[in-house]
Amino acid sequence: MATQTIEFKDAAARAAQAVQAGGSNSSDELLDLHGDKLVLNMGPSHPSTHGVLRIVIELDGETITKAIPDVGYLHRGDEKIAENMTYNQFVPYTDRLDYLAPLANNVAYALAVEKLMGIDTQLPPRCQYLRVVCCELARISAHLLGLGAFAMDVGALTVFLHTFTEREKIYNLCESLTGARFTTSYTRIGGMTRDCPPGWVAAVRKFLDEVVVNFDESETLLTRNRIFVDRTRDVGVISKELAIDYGLTGPNLRGSGVDYDVRKAHPYLVYKDLDFDIPVGSVGDSYDRYLVRMEEMRQSVRIIRQCLDRLPGGPDNAGKEPINVADGKVVLPPKNKVMTSMEELIHQFMIVTQGVNAPAGEVYFGAENPKGELGFYINSRGGGTPYRLKIRAPSFVNLGILPAVLPGHLMSDVVSILGSFDFVMGECDR
Amino acid sequence: MPTSLEFAGQLREKFGDLISEPLEFRGEVTLTIANPERIAEVCQHAKTVLGFDLLLDLSSVDNYGDDPRWTVVYELSGIGHGQHLRLKTHVSEESSTLPTVSQVWRTADWHEREAYDMMGITFSGHPDLRRILMWDGYPYFPLRKDFPLAGKPTLLPDTAFTQPAPLEGGPFVTLPGGKDSAAREPRVRTPEE
Numbered sequence: 084m085a086t087q088t089i090e091f092k093d094a095a096a097r098a099a100q101a102v103q104a105g106g107s108n109s110s111d112e113l114l115d116l117h118g119d120k121l122v123l124n125m126g127p128s129h130p131s132t133h134g135v136l137r138i139v140i141e142l143d144g145e146t147i148t149k150a151i152p153d154v155g156y157l158h159r160g161d162e163k164i165a166e167n168m169t170y171n172q173f174v175p176y177t178d179r180l181d182y183l184a185p186l187a188n189n190v191a192y193a194l195a196v197e198k199l200m201g202i203d204t205q206l207p208p209r210c211q212y213l214r215v216v217c218c219e220l221a222r223i224s225a226h227l228l229g230l231g232a233f234a235m236d237v238g239a240l241t242v243f244l245h246t247f248t249e250r251e252k253i254y255n256l257c258e259s260l261t262g263a264r265f266t267t268s269y270t271r272i273g274g275m276t277r278d279c280p281p282g283w284v285a286a287v288r289k290f291l292d293e294v295v296v297n298f299d300e301s302e303t304l305l306t307r308n309r310i311f312v313d314r315t316r317d318v319g320v321i322s323k324e325l326a327i328d329y330g331l332t333g334p335n336l337r338g339s340g341v342d343y344d345v346r347k348a349h350p351y352l353v354y355k356d357l358d359f360d361i362p363v364g365s366v367g368d369s370y371d372r373y374l375v376r377m378e379e380m381r382q383s384v385r386i387i388r389q390c391l392d393r394l395p396g397g398p399d400n401a402g403k404e405p406i407n408v409a410d411g412k413v414v415l416p417p418k419n420k421v422m423t424s425m426e427e428l429i430h431q432f433m434i435v436t437q438g439v440n441a442p443a444g445e446v447y448f449g450a451e452n453p454k455g456e457l458g459f460y461i462n463s464r465g466g467g468t469p470y471r472l473k474i475r476a477p478s479f480v481n482l483g484i485l486p487a488v489l490p491g492h493l494m495s496d497v498v499s500i501l502g503s504f505d506f507v508m509g510e511c512d513r
Numbered sequence: 514m515p516t517s518l519e520f521a522g523q524l525r526e527k528f529g530d531l532i533s534e535p536l537e538f539r540g541e542v543t544l545t546i547a548n549p550e551r552i553a554e555v556c557q558h559a560k561t562v563l564g565f566d567l568l569l570d571l572s573s574v575d576n577y578g579d580d581p582r583w584t585v586v587y588e589l590s591g592i593g594h595g596q597h598l599r600l601k602t603h604v605s606e607e608s609s610t611l612p613t614v615s616q617v618w619r620t621a622d623w624h625e626r627e628a629y630d631m632m633g634i635t636f637s638g639h640p641d642l643r644r645i646l647m648w649d650g651y652p653y654f655p656l657r658k659d660f661p662l663a664g665k666p667t668l669l670p671d672t673a674f675t676q677p678a679p680l681e682g683g684p685f686v687t688l689p690g691g692k693d694s695a696a697r698e699p700r701v702r703t704p705e706e
Contacts, residue, residue: 155646162631163655167662198539327566327592330620343567343592444538447588447599449569460572460586466691473572475588483623512646 120148125497127156133232133501134508138485142494150489150497152482157512165472169438170196170272173472178266180476181510183228184221184453185267186257190214191450193270194351195459199446200439202273202408203351208395209404210274211352216287216390217260217269218352218450219383223294224253225453226334226376226383226505233373233502234305237314242304249297252290259283272439273414274407284391284398291384298380305373315369319488319500322367329484332477333455334379335504338364338372345451359386369503376505413439438467447475454478454507474513478506517542517596520563527558546602549585549611553638555600556587556614565589565598568614571624573632577658582606583634587614604634613639631656 126137135156141149161180165173177192178185197203206214227246234242254264259280261267269275305311321331326339336343344361346354362378364371396404407414415434416427433440443465449458455477462471481504489497515523521535521542532555533545546555559565567590574584583604590597604611613636615621625636626645633654636642644651652667653660 155644155648158646160655163660163662201539328619330568330618341592348592348595349597445543445586445599446539446541447570447597456569458570458588460570460588462574462586471572471574473570473586475570479623479627480620483620487619 123494127153133506134511136482136501136506136508136511138489138497140489140494140497145493145495147489147492147494147497150486152485154479154482154508155512157508159513161513162472162474165469167468169467170441170469171434171438174270175266175268178268179509180474180513181225181452181454181457181478181507182265183507184225185265186217186261186269187221187225187450187452188457189267189270190218190352191448191452191457192459193272194450195446195448195461196272196439196441198448199444199461199463200272200413200441202410202413205408205410206274206352207405207408208353209278209400210406212390212394213275213279213406214270215352215354215357216387218452219387219390220253220256220287222383222453223380224250226380227253229453229502229505230301230373230376233505234301234311236498236502237311239304239308239311242301245297245301245304249290249294252293256283256287256290259286271407271414273410278400278406281399284394287387288391291387295381295384298377302377306377312370314495314499315373315503317366318369318492318496319503320366320368321484321488325484325487326367329487330480331455331484332480333452334372334375335455335481337362338375338503339367340364340371345449345456349449351448351450353390357386357389369499372503372505440467441465441469449475452477454505454510455481457510476510476513478508478511479513481506482511514594515596517598520559520565520596520598523563524555524559527562528555531555541597541599543599543601546600549602549604552585552587552600552602553612553614553617556589556617559589559598559600560617564591564593565596566618567592568618568620568624569597571614571621571628573628573634573656575632575656575658576603580605583609583632585611585628585634609633610635610637612637615639630654633657 121142123140123142124137125140127135137153137156139151139153140147161176164176174189174192177188180188194203197206227250231243231246257267258264260283261269261276321339323339323341326336326341331339332343340363342361342363347361359382362375362382364375391398396402411427411430412433416430420427421431441463443463445460445462447458447460449456456475457477458475460473460475461469464470488500492500518535518537521544524544525532531547531551533547536543546552568587569590570588572586574586576582576584581603583606585602585604587600588597589600602611611634613621613625615625616638622640623645625639626642628634629636629642630644630646631654643649647655653665
């Protein structure tokens with residue numbers, strides 16, 4: 084991209100010069116005041132783009148006149164890959180969509196396939212409650228990172244270190260639950276890989292008690308911080324109509340004052356039995372989006388506490404509640420039965436080689452993920468693999484609004500707006 | 514509050530034979546629109562009159578070997594009434610073109626660019642139909658069924674990802690809907706197979 088040498092980059096400096104020169108009002112000179120536009124290439128690897136997002140920005144002085152986002156640097160062809168493997172084999176790929184909330188992706192994907200198979204209502208209660216706990220832990224983890232990175236972008240480094248302390252604890256919980264800190268791959272079609280280990284529920288409770296203190300501390304650092312408020316309030320204002328028109332979902336949509344949350348609008352798992360509130364913003368600026376995320380984390384804590392109180396079978400599953408659907412053709416049978424019973428051996432063999440046998444048909448399932456509505460459209464022609472699997476990635480859709488939001492803002496506001504959008508490029512580019 | 518089925522009935526009343534019988538599966542209603550050229554008109558009506566103000570997703574399916582080859586799928590949702598509706602239309606391989614809905618929902622802009630990038634379906638009237646995930650000048654449409662999983666070499670020899678993926682013994686490819694289990698299970702297949 085060619086850049087041009089211009090005399091004064093700043094429109095104000097040009098105006099000052101024109102006034103000094105005698106301030107003639109001829110149209111030629113007025114035209115000259117607008118000067119040449121400067122094209123600035125932000126990214127693909129810029130600290131505030133949180134990944135590899137490139138934005139080509141056209142500037143008039145310091146004011147943005149046009150912004151063209153360029154995505155796709157992290158494209159791996161996940162949808163193509165999905166067409167060529169069994170449903171269960173794709174679970175690890177969902178970890179790598181929104182890699183800040185892998186547990187929530189696992190759950191959303193498993194629910195989509197279970198909806199296709201018609202077994203989503205047969206999930207045992209313990210499985211459903213544990214999945215909700217997973218989703219909400221993932222939401223806290225993702226929002227803590229989004230919050231820390233946002234604050235860091237606008238100059239408050241302390242919050243980042245603060246929230247990462249808590250995220251470390253979530254990763255430890257993930258590790259003891261799934262065996263992995265990042266790439267959890269926890270769900271399977273029809274259930275989960277394992278129950279929670281002994282003492283895990285108590286560890287989650289301890290974590291919740293600690294994290295709410297952290298929320299208060301982060302709020303003290305930000306919510307009434309003069310610098311933070313000045314850099315976020317009335318910046319990146321998105322009206323209700325614009326947000327819906329561009330298909331925003333999640334905290335970005337609710338920040339604009341639209342009361343839409345998939346957990347309330349189309350409840351899945353046990354969300355309809357749980358008591359929680361959906362925070363919405365009033366202005367639709369960066370500050371509102373921050374406030375919505377902050378409150379959502381507190382609501383997540385509320386949800387997890389209710390789930391742990393009601394967890395069927397008790398914390399260590401003394402009641403021997405099942406965590407998988409009771410269908411040998413969907414979930415792998417226990418290994419000791421595989422070795423001793425012919426039927427289980429056949430089931431094991433069929434699931435591993437051909438995958439679970441889904442019917443022909445098409446479904447769309449959307450789950451409320453930390454970044455917005457993560458949807459899976461599955462087109463099946465029967466058998467163990469999808470014919471077409473489309474991932475509706477919330478970050479991809481959310482970034483589509485940038486050309487409408489950025490123009491008119493100052494260059495320094497880009498950082499604030501991008502931070503408040505809280506996107507993940509692994510999910511955007513798939 | 515009307516249900517998805519009642520909304521489907523209202524669409525059929527308005528457009529008549531253009532719209533198929535509603536197909537219900539897993540609690541979702543799917544309507545097929547016979548003439549892809551009129552998709553924007555139907556979508557505009559669904560948005561302004563029926564209140565489907567949120568376009569959740571736009572996907573494309575390659576029915577390789579069948580005619581018409583392409584299916585374009587629209588997932589509609591209404592924030593006000595909370596109902597979901599799926600519209601589908603089939604596009605032949607010869608035309609591979611249908612009108613854009615980006616003036617109905619602006620979010621369709623990027624969805625349609627993605628469908629063009631991955632499948633090679635063009636949307637007439639789209640303001641800026643460029644590739645979005647692959648790079649400008651990439652010669653293939655990777656989500657087509659006749660594009661091999663291993664990838665194809667491109668004319669940019671020094672660019673990354675222009676060689677077939679270096680999978681040991683792979684790629685392990687399944688043939689969905691295959692005749693027998695040997696065809697359905699993931700096996701080593703060369704791109705020509």
